[in-house]
Amino acid sequence: MSKRDPTLMRGVPELVVLRLLAHREMYGYEIARTLKVVSQDALTIGEGVLYPALHALEARGLLRSRTHQVDGRTRVYYQLTPRGHRRLDRLAMNWRRMSEGVERILGATTYE
Amino acid sequence: MSKRDPTLMRGVPELVVLRLLAHREMYGYEIARTLKVVSQDALTIGEGVLYPALHALEARGLLRSRTHQVDGRTRVYYQLTPRGHRRLDRLAMNWRRMSEGVERILGATTYE
DNA sequence: TTCTCATGCCTCGTCGTGCGAGGTATAGTC
DNA sequence: GACTATACCTCGCACGACGAGGCATGAGAA
Numbered sequence: 001m002s003k004r005d006p007t008l009m010r011g012v013p014e015l016v017v018l019r020l021l022a023h024r025e026m027y028g029y030e031i032a033r034t035l036k037v038v039s040q041d042a043l044t045i046g047e048g049v050l051y052p053a054l055h056a057l058e059a060r061g062l063l064r065s066r067t068h069q070v071d072g073r074t075r076v077y078y079q080l081t082p083r084g085h086r087r088l089d090r091l092a093m094n095w096r097r098m099s100e101g102v103e104r105i106l107g108a109t110t111y112e
Numbered sequence: 113m114s115k116r117d118p119t120l121m122r123g124v125p126e127l128v129v130l131r132l133l134a135h136r137e138m139y140g141y142e143i144a145r146t147l148k149v150v151s152q153d154a155l156t157i158g159e160g161v162l163y164p165a166l167h168a169l170e171a172r173g174l175l176r177s178r179t180h181q182v183d184g185r186t187r188v189y190y191q192l193t194p195r196g197h198r199r200l201d202r203l204a205m206n207w208r209r210m211s212e213g214v215e216r217i218l219g220a221t222t223y224e
Numbered sequence: 225t226t227c228t229c230a231t232g233c234c235t236c237g238t239c240g241t242g243c244g245a246g247g248t249a250t251a252g253t254c
Numbered sequence: 255g256a257c258t259a260t261a262c263c264t265c266g267c268a269c270g271a272c273g274a275g276g277c278a279t280g281a282g283a284a
Contacts, residue, residue, distance in 0.1 A: 016217045028232075074278095075233090104150055140261075159261095160265090184250055185249085
């Protein structure tokens, strides 16, 4: 059975990670940095969130990884699988819905 | 010490509840219904989330309540306190930041 | 030399909170 | 007599976000 959609707003980390990886292969540390930069400091993902998330995503078949040595340092590069792409589409759609819902609440000045 | 801001995206229920109550006094059941309607079904708040949230909000001094009997049914009406208004402003600002951050991630097509 | 900082990975334990399920009661309707 | 809508509530779980901490390397400062 597929995971139920959250009624309100969970799983944003999963969304942004998948989205970043949709462009190109990246490694963990790079993801964290890029997220911070691109979101202009609005979003930060701690390593305690990021790495477990990446592992879970891979275990669920949404990501594939390969390790690479650079300057004596190990990098684990991740890329989206087809399932990962589908999952991303779904999450993004969901995000829009939610986000627009919240905007409607925030924006409205009168309610019936 | 005041509560730390969430790094990613928590507390949306609190935000929308406060926002709805910023307009006018409402009771629990009405809040749930209104949220659903105004958000055009995008947002739903279960009673298992709503009522505990309302109690917590009141305990923290962000809401005030009064009970009212209507047709033999008890309604608990809530309204924002000044602190509640300030909290709402803060949460709303935070939401915008986060939300725009996510949009930047979703919208961007290339990253450096 | 040693120290510190940036890079790069990881895990553990906790805490909050979102959420379903369930419980109570009244009024109206089929 | 049953079922729906209204209206409140609590319990307990599960899961996810998070901080703190740990390990290792390379580069530059002191």
